[in-house]
Amino acid sequence: MTIRNLEALFQPDSIVLIGASEEPESIGAVLTQNLLNAGFDGHIMLVNPKHKNIFGMVCYADVNDLPQTPDLAIIATPPKIIPSLVNTLGQMGTRGAVVITAGFAEATDPQGKQRQQQILDAAKPYLLRLIGPNCLGILVPGIGVNASFSHINAIPGKLAFVTQSGAIVTSMLDWAHRQGVGFSHIVSLGDMSDVDFGDMLDYLANDSQTSAILLYIEAISDARKFISAARAAAGMKPVIVVKSGRYAEGIRAAASHTGALAGSDAVYDAVFRRTGILRVYSIEELFDAAETLATLPRLRGQRLAILTNGGGFGVLAADSLAEQGGTLAELSEETLAGLDKVLPSTWSHGNPVDIIGDAPGSRYADALQVLEKDKGVDAILVINCPTAVASGSDAALAVIDSLGKIKNLHVLTSWVGNGSASKARSLLVTNHIPTYPTPARAVTAFMHVVNYRRGLEILMQTPPSIPEQFTADIDTARGLVEAALDEQRSWLTEPESKVLLQAYGIPVVLAKTAKTIAEAATIAGELGGPVALKILSPDIIHKSTVGGVALDLQGATAVTLAANEMLVHLSQVLPEANIEGFSVQPMVKRSKAYELIIGMVSDAQFGPILLFGQGGTAVEVINDKALGLPPLNMRLARELIARTRIHRLLVGYRDTPAASIDAIALTLIKVAQMVVDLPEIMELDINPLLADQHEVMALDARIRVEKTDKLAPAHLAIKPYPKELEESIPLSDGRTLFLRPIVPEDEPALRAAFTKLTPDEIHLRFFVSMKNSRHMMAARLTQLDYDRDMALILTDRGIPGKTDVYGVVRIVADPDREKAEYAVIVRHDMTGMGLGMVLMQRIIDYARHSGIKEIHGDVLRENKAMLKLCKVLGFSQSFVPEDMSIIKVRLVV
Template sequence: MSIRNFDALFRPRSIALIGASNKPGSVGNVIARNLLAGGFVGPVMLVNPHETTIEGQPVANRIDRLPQCPELAIVATPAAAVPGVVAELGERGCRAAVVISAGLSRPGRTGKPLSQEMLDHAWPHLMRIVGPNCLGLISTPAGVNASFSHLMPAPGDIALVSQSGAIATAILDWAAERRIGFSHVVSLGDMSDADFGDLLDFLSTDRHTRAVLLYVENITFAKKFMSAARVASRAKPVLVIKSGRSAEGARAAQSHTGAMAGSDLVYDAAFRRAGVLRVAALEDLFEAAAMLSTGIRIGGDRLAILTNGGGAGVLAVDWLESLGGRLAEISEATRARLDAVLPPTWSRGNPVDIIGDATPERYRAALDILVSDRAGDAVLVINCPTAVADNMAAAKAVVGVAKAHPRFPVLANWLGGITAGPVRAELARERIPSFESPEDAVRAFTHLLDYRRNQAMLMETPAAGVIIRAQEVADANRVIDGAIADDRTTLSEWEAKEILRLFGIPTVPTHFVETPEAAARACSTLGGAGVLKIVSPDITHKSDVGGVRLDIPSAAAMLDAAETMIAAVGQARPGARIDGFTVQPMVRRSDGHELIAGIARDPTFGPVILFGRGGKEAEIIGDRAVGLPPLNSALARQTIERTAVAKLLQGFRDVPPVDMERLTDTLVRLSELSVLLPRVRELDINPLVADENGVIALDARIAVGASAGGAGPAPAIRPYPRELERDITLRDGTVFRLRPIRPEDEAPLAAMVMACEPEDLRLRFMAPMKAFPHETAARFTQIDYDREMALIAVGPSAAYGEGPIYGVVRIVADPENEAAEFAVLVRSDMKGRGLGYTLMSAILDHARARGLSRIYGEILRENVGMLKLSRDLGFSPEATADITDVAHVSLRLKA
């Protein structure tokens, strides 16, 4: 349902508290006092069947006795009464409720959980629910404190959304001491209705919110969360702390990949893919909040340090290097300017140590030079207390410089307790991010640096994508059909390798034989040494039971190895069925790296791609990273770079670097496999050997489910919708390929835009356009197919990422999936041939298919051609109060 009726939550015109109380310290009493003291200017109505006044306010004994229908209700009654209360509120027209009550998981009168009975009463009235079992909701712009928090936060531009009420109050307490304010604070509790995805949708466009902090215990609707988080993080910083980093939630798995892809690793990948910055601890969240509350944004990773104590500066440098930042280089010109205002004993480098007796004037002069010369991307000012200098005066000098350069990031660390406390308070009042230690300051700097890197990585342009033909997918499905028909959930090694081959992943040729003698005959055909592996449906890890022999030199040795293997496996796993052996050539790659790559299915986020160091020690070493499909070349490379083995893959000494293009291509193909073969539950390639000549899968294992649903949930990010690809023919007979846009189409799209006449671009973008920068092109090509769709017209045989693009049309839907705005652009030399009409017709067909009710757009009134096209398609002008140079048109759709 997304953000429908959220205005009643955050901007209500009237509020009712059901369950208000006179009992001191009770939840109903605390909420009543908070509501009345929060500054809300509308009516606050109280309901209690046994009271006549509470906190000096009149009380209604029943909901139907309220003087008016509340837009927002706060429910703090016993759990059993909640469904009935919600039913009454819904019938009166209440649009939203915050349910504080706990205990709604137990059965109600109908046998359903009380929470479900509550929702059954709310949904017919489109009534939104926050909670149950929550602290409540605070919105400072509206003066609403609908919570039992111990304090009302100061107004600010940070929003806090937390599953835990206790964590929310701890953050509010910490923030109050540091004079950090909030726009909204929402405790989600059990998330029966409103969840993280909904709140992110609302906060992404909320003008009162500049940054969002999340405390997450679990995500319920992964697809909705990923769509909302990706939109929100492009608009403003979103930081998250996720509890449960331990092995909790780990499940039994049939493969190394399944065992290694733990739930926390998947959450980490999901947050990164959404552009959200994850921090490890509450302290980190606090530090980031202190930075965000000032509006500071970091433009690069170079930090200049100004200090009156050398030791504190060295500590800051140590932390900076360990956390991935860079110490800024001081230029000769800047050094000369500093020489002119500092004593001869200053450090003449970075950190800029201005000596323990530094006066406020010395701080002011040095900082002004560092900021004016852009000596770094930010400056950290450190002050160590001394008896010969006034640290408050020094802080005011820093504030003066920072105000003179409001766009340059200045951070502060005033060390100490008694003397430093008032200084830090003064810095907070002046919106200078201030920290208690050099470590805290540097960590906060690198948090925002990581956020900036995440955003940059999301905008990377990938190489051309891979194309898996429909015939290859059908052949792979036939292999799976055969296993399921035999009542098997695990494919044989040669079946697994056949599927890999069909998806373009190099594999070593593998022969299945049933007897030792057949193994010997197969060995004689290899033309060299061979490898023997046991085949048993009862054995997952063959090497654990002596089921793998390498480098067998001859047919005679192969016969002996097979007979010995049968005995060894029988002793290690008595009763295990032995169907035979596989024989394959021995692959010798002296500089090859043994890696692992595969697919696992997460119960929340669906298929995930795992990569890391392989071999028998894979699970013990635990060097791995996870990515969420669909992957492209840029995302695959980033997944690889998050592992420790990535450094070895770059080459060292006389070992050349691996063919990274082939390696990333393998992960992209596994991503395609995870989407196109939803019955694959788990897939292992271990080892995947990589060297300068490419990659090759030496062993593979695939576990399957009888149906796509049996393999787990669908991908959390909607994959490329290839089903929308088709050929279109214009009225002059010209044929184009119509397909959804892809990230690798960035360059062709930019070329198309720049090939248009300036006047056509002005009419489309409603302003002159002289360039189409990377950030804009990336935003238009890296879209969320769940909420946005862009169709392009290319040549009939053009590969993914290849141009030219002749026209593009897009719609962007609202979170309710009810209405969408359209935009269309046809290359200037294609005008008048019907391409624009064909593109618009195609996007309208797509809008109808996805259930949209209305398409609308804005067109310059002088754009006569586009106005005529919209009329021909059935669009009508919308009535507006003022006549402007922009026409608003809309079209009601029928399914």
């Protein structure tokens, strides 16, 4: 359940407060006063069996006595009676409730969780949605709802704030009042028994009164639901998050290098990055980001000009911008000449633009007018530090006046100081101009907007085609895993791990197993040349740390000597270890190869997490890593590589050639696919993975497996490509086409297909004329969340993006997955072959198997062919009253 009935919570016509009171300083009294004084135009009812009147209003003894069914119930009663209250409300027809009361799942009382489940059980038959329990309440200022026990009300605005913590709400309200920032919604979720962050993201993403969403997260209850909702919301409007508990205990005490490196906070970082959410690291940053988003128009780019009356503060701001990866605008010759005309000769003649400490307000205005005309400037940070010869308030008024005269002027401000700057800051706040106490905070706020935009651009980039197509030997891989589990082993041996990697096309140095020293010596002789000798023991994971590895051994004698020494040493340091033998493999020497690590660990909340970084025996000490979520494509894999420090070496330097980034990225994709296919894999290390300019080679690997009830792909936080929907479609002319789910790599082919559509086809499909197909549109059509959308593309077999597109059908489901809108198009030169029928039948089958109950669409009256097809398929048809040129078609599936 996602947004179903959430309108009862956030758009009610009537509200009942159960537990109303007028006892001073009680929660019931605060709730009552807040509810009555917020300006709600609907009907408010109060319930308390101990009172007949509260604050002059009639108070009812029981919900059954209410004169009408409330849309929304606010419950602040003792915990024990709440399940029966919810049941009664559900029977009455109430569809939303906010449970303020604590003492449920968060309590030490063992009955707390049981009571919380009783509330959910009571609500479920009626689809009654619950916020809480143990929450501060909700505020919807635009309609006058303050159903909370906050100390002040919120003013209407365009920001939504969703949090688990009630204390954060009150802090946010204090700040917002000082800054004049308003909200569309403030929601305290509390224990999230029902409505959670995923639900709120889906609701607010489609709310026209919300321009940006702020989140304070302590924990996420449903990983896949959150990721799916966050991806959708972040693509529509900015979503900014603070996640508490950055230094909490990691995933668990893991035996692998990957497990030791992949802490829980780093996992959240990976999740937020994958969804397009912008993460900030303090409430202060969240406040600053909120102010920037609330008051700064949409930026066209990331180039910042700095205008200041104090050179030192300008330099500090420029330093902060550089540290955060920002771009200092390069002023054009025309701009420099224009500034020369309006500024003293001693101005800085560059960016930062230092207009000297005696600058009056008029000088600020003149400089702004010149800078605004520079096409290389996307935003301007105006800094004022107090001086005895110029008024900071006059300067603020000049900026305010300039913004009133110049359209699309993007300005952030920082009036430095506490005393004399306070009045100027108040003027800026009153006029909705973003202002910050220090230039560094202003720069950080600017970079929040820039980084949000960058993140979206990265996510919408078209991934390159995979350099080679690979087909995994899944049977061999699964056989290895099942054999280990049947033998009640948690770890595959090194040779087994390498065979598993080889089944996914990952180059490995194969190791041979020897049960005795004599066998190891014989193998070494057969291999010829130097070899590596490693101990085999289910009790020894990190072999090199306990002396279980010997390298560069030449011949049988050297191997015999090294094996004896190894056994003696291990008997002293790990006498309890069960030694099963040795592995022997040829030495691989590549002087200009890099040692990397690719790994995976299963997070309790988000499932498999991938890791890439600098490898070797000191991997934890170096701690150079980046985390990501499977599945991957080439763009995501390259981005994962680029986030590490070693990437700067991998691209080549001085006389050292670059490593094959494509080969490394492809290996990441193959590991990700392995993780998708085999939910039993709990931890994996490939360390070291050698990478040079030609290829990669896995020298060592370890894999931990565990029996699991989850079948692929249920173990993943992101639903992977549904290969089971692939199908060959024979044509009457003897050709065979390939029907499959669309992938991001299809974007170039889809854009090319648009160019082959006739103007009439475009009009019938999109209802408008379209001169060209832009990248962003095609990207949005190909980059799907398979959890909620599906598009099937009819093409030739081959590399995605490099084959012709003959037809596409898609459905876009609502967040509840109750209904979905369809769209279909077949290239005009392929009509008359029954392909439209094939595409529609397949998407109807998909909808039926996915639990979608209704497919609908809008069809132009002139599109006779589509209307005929819909009639054959059983769609009902009806006119759209507000536009008689459109016919609404519906099919119950």
